[in-house]
Amino acid sequence: MQQHDTTPTTGPTDLASTRTAFGTPCWVSLTSRDLRATEAFYTAVLGWEWRKAKLGDHFRIALADGAPVAGIAAVAAMWHMAVAWTPYFAVRSADEAAGRAQERGGTAAVGPISLPPGRAALLADRDGATFGIWEGELLTDWETWRRAAPAFIRLHTRDAFDAAIFYGEVLQWASAGPGCCEVTYEAEEVVLRSGGDVVARIESGALGSAPDPTIRPHWQIHFAVADVAACARAAEHHGGSVLRQDAGEAVLRDNDGAQFTVTTSREP
Numbered sequence: 001m002q003q004h005d006t007t008p009t010t011g012p013t014d015l016a017s018t019r020t021a022f023g024t025p026c027w028v029s030l031t032s033r034d035l036r037a038t039e040a041f042y043t044a045v046l047g048w049e050w051r052k053a054k055l056g057d058h059f060r061i062a063l064a065d066g067a068p069v070a071g072i073a074a075v076a077a078m079w080h081m082a083v084a085w086t087p088y089f090a091v092r093s094a095d096e097a098a099g100r101a102q103e104r105g106g107t108a109a110v111g112p113i114s115l116p117p118g119r120a121a122l123l124a125d126r127d128g129a130t131f132g133i134w135e136g137e138l139l140t141d142w143e144t145w146r147r148a149a150p151a152f153i154r155l156h157t158r159d160a161f162d163a164a165i166f167y168g169e170v171l172q173w174a175s176a177g178p179g180c181c182e183v184t185y186e187a188e189e190v191v192l193r194s195g196g197d198v199v200a201r202i203e204s205g206a207l208g209s210a211p212d213p214t215i216r217p218h219w220q221i222h223f224a225v226a227d228v229a230a231c232a233r234a235a236e237h238h239g240g241s242v243l244r245q246d247a248g249e250a251v252l253r254d255n256d257g258a259q260f261t262v263t264t265s266r267e268p
Helices: 035-046 094-103 142-148 160-171 226-237
Strands: 027-030 049-052 060-062 067-073 084-090 109-116 120-122 128-134 149-159 182-186 189-194 198-202 218-225 243-246 249-253 259-263
Touching: 027 128, 027 149, 035 067, 035 226, 049 094, 049 142, 067 142, 084 218, 084 259, 094 109, 094 120, 094 128, 094 160, 109 128, 109 198, 128 218, 149 160, 160 189, 160 198, 226 249, 226 259
Parallel strands: 027 067, 084 128, 149 198, 218 259
Antiparallel strands: 027 084, 049 060, 060 067, 109 120, 120 128, 149 218, 182 189, 189 198, 243 249, 249 259
16 A cells, blocks of 8 residues: 555545445555556556556556556565555454454554555455455545456455455454445355445465465456457566466466456456
8 A cells, every 4th residue: 555645646545435335345456566567567468557646656556448446556675565466445444444353363464554535454364365454535436446447356265154254254244234245155155245246255275385376365356358368468478477267267477476367257
């Protein structure tokens, strides 16, 4: 997450509030080492354009059809951070959510910290999967972001039920309050819905001690695209790699090592 004198530069701000839609994914952020190379890669693969962020030359906002979809921060080497995509979830109180996470065996890597007009934290669940939380105004209307940005996110973890309990308690899924998310079990996965739309899935199978990030517990970002094969070719041409590919989906690694998925479906 990033900040400047008035608003977060690559985090959610401005229009919609986490007080009306909470527990749901509301933003994704990428840490990288080389901003120009990152921009070139995602422009080639996903067709993104870029907007400067006020914090400085290391930060950018990614745009799809003019709508903000993600934050990019070229600070991985400078701040000794992993190169990775991270989802952020809307919460009513970042301090309370971070406290609930720590009480249940999670850890806080950063924050909560004030990033007017809100508060944010970077956390890890008890199996080590990293995620962020955001309290406050969003960069764009949530529905607009959902249409322009990721199709959905998926948690690969050791025990889907245990993870669902952890996140449900931390993010207040299936609570009685208006605007909360619904949780169901379908086709051997835990499914999270917001406003009737699937916004996240949790599946079992990742190995906690595995050195390979494709099987360690982690959140995977899925971007909807028109042509999976073209994205895979562009990724390889621009220094990335294809980890897995079929007709409707490909797991890619960018030129800096961050992993993500492209899919032709808005919902798996």
